[in-house]
Amino acid sequence: MSGRPSLDDIITAACKVTGVTRAAFLGHDRPAQHVYARQLAAHIAQAHGYPYPQIGRAFDRKHTTVLRGARKIEQRLQAGDVGIVATLEQARELASSYASQRVAA
Secondary structure (H helix, E strand, C coil): CCCCCCHHHHHHHHHHHHCCCHHHHHCCCCCHHHHHHHHHHHHHHHHCCCCHHHHHHHHCCCHHHHHHHHHHHHHHHHCCCHHHHHHHHHHHHHHHHHHHHHHHC
Protein backbone atom coordinates (compact mmCIF):
# COMPACT_ATOMS: atom_id res chain seq x y z
CA MET A 1 0.00 0.00 0.00
CA SER A 2 1.33 3.42 -0.86
CA GLY A 3 1.37 6.37 1.48
CA ARG A 4 -0.56 9.52 0.90
CA PRO A 5 1.01 11.85 -1.66
CA SER A 6 3.04 14.66 -0.16
CA LEU A 7 2.12 18.22 -1.00
CA ASP A 8 5.24 18.28 -3.15
CA ASP A 9 3.97 15.20 -5.04
CA ILE A 10 0.62 16.93 -5.60
CA ILE A 11 2.22 20.17 -6.81
CA THR A 12 4.48 18.25 -9.19
CA ALA A 13 1.53 16.26 -10.58
CA ALA A 14 -0.66 19.34 -11.05
CA CYS A 15 2.18 21.13 -12.83
CA LYS A 16 2.80 18.18 -15.13
CA VAL A 17 -0.81 17.67 -16.21
CA THR A 18 -1.46 21.38 -16.73
CA GLY A 19 1.87 22.26 -18.34
CA VAL A 20 2.66 24.90 -15.71
CA THR A 21 6.19 25.20 -14.37
CA ARG A 22 6.79 24.86 -10.65
CA ALA A 23 8.07 28.44 -10.57
CA ALA A 24 4.86 29.68 -12.20
CA PHE A 25 2.76 27.55 -9.83
CA LEU A 26 4.45 29.09 -6.80
CA GLY A 27 4.64 32.56 -8.33
CA HIS A 28 2.09 35.27 -7.82
CA ASP A 29 1.07 35.84 -11.43
CA ARG A 30 -2.53 34.93 -12.16
CA PRO A 31 -2.88 33.69 -15.74
CA ALA A 32 -5.81 31.30 -15.95
CA GLN A 33 -3.62 28.22 -16.49
CA HIS A 34 -1.53 28.95 -13.37
CA VAL A 35 -4.65 29.52 -11.27
CA TYR A 36 -6.20 26.32 -12.62
CA ALA A 37 -3.09 24.29 -11.66
CA ARG A 38 -3.22 25.72 -8.13
CA GLN A 39 -6.96 25.02 -7.83
CA LEU A 40 -6.49 21.46 -9.05
CA ALA A 41 -3.67 20.84 -6.57
CA ALA A 42 -5.68 22.42 -3.74
CA HIS A 43 -8.63 20.12 -4.46
CA ILE A 44 -6.42 17.01 -4.50
CA ALA A 45 -4.54 18.03 -1.35
CA GLN A 46 -7.79 18.70 0.50
CA ALA A 47 -9.16 15.33 -0.63
CA HIS A 48 -6.07 13.70 0.91
CA GLY A 49 -6.82 15.34 4.24
CA TYR A 50 -4.32 18.17 4.28
CA PRO A 51 -5.58 21.18 6.25
CA TYR A 52 -6.01 24.41 4.32
CA PRO A 53 -3.38 26.35 6.33
CA GLN A 54 -0.75 23.68 5.55
CA ILE A 55 -1.69 23.67 1.86
CA GLY A 56 -1.52 27.46 1.85
CA ARG A 57 2.01 27.43 3.26
CA ALA A 58 3.13 24.90 0.63
CA PHE A 59 1.56 26.99 -2.16
CA ASP A 60 2.72 30.34 -0.71
CA ARG A 61 -0.92 31.41 -0.48
CA LYS A 62 -3.40 32.33 2.24
CA HIS A 63 -5.50 29.40 3.39
CA THR A 64 -8.64 31.21 2.24
CA THR A 65 -7.27 31.40 -1.29
CA VAL A 66 -6.62 27.65 -1.20
CA LEU A 67 -10.12 27.02 0.16
CA ARG A 68 -11.67 29.09 -2.63
CA GLY A 69 -9.61 27.22 -5.25
CA ALA A 70 -10.61 23.78 -3.98
CA ARG A 71 -14.26 24.86 -3.92
CA LYS A 72 -14.00 26.15 -7.48
CA ILE A 73 -12.91 22.71 -8.69
CA GLU A 74 -15.73 21.09 -6.70
CA GLN A 75 -18.25 23.49 -8.28
CA ARG A 76 -17.00 22.62 -11.75
CA LEU A 77 -17.33 18.92 -10.96
CA GLN A 78 -20.85 19.41 -9.62
CA ALA A 79 -21.76 21.37 -12.76
CA GLY A 80 -20.72 18.39 -14.88
CA ASP A 81 -17.57 19.88 -16.41
CA VAL A 82 -16.36 16.77 -18.21
CA GLY A 83 -13.09 18.40 -19.21
CA ILE A 84 -11.94 18.64 -15.65
CA VAL A 85 -12.72 15.03 -14.72
CA ALA A 86 -9.96 13.49 -16.84
CA THR A 87 -7.40 16.10 -15.83
CA LEU A 88 -8.23 15.68 -12.16
CA GLU A 89 -7.99 11.90 -12.37
CA GLN A 90 -4.70 12.09 -14.23
CA ALA A 91 -3.24 14.42 -11.58
CA ARG A 92 -4.50 12.22 -8.74
CA GLU A 93 -3.00 9.10 -10.27
CA LEU A 94 0.30 10.84 -10.97
CA ALA A 95 0.55 12.19 -7.40
CA SER A 96 -0.20 8.71 -6.04
CA SER A 97 2.46 7.18 -8.29
CA TYR A 98 5.01 9.69 -6.99
CA ALA A 99 4.07 8.71 -3.45
CA SER A 100 4.41 5.00 -4.30
CA GLN A 101 7.86 5.59 -5.79
CA ARG A 102 8.90 7.47 -2.66
CA VAL A 103 7.65 4.67 -0.37
CA ALA A 104 9.34 1.99 -2.49
CA ALA A 105 12.69 3.80 -2.47
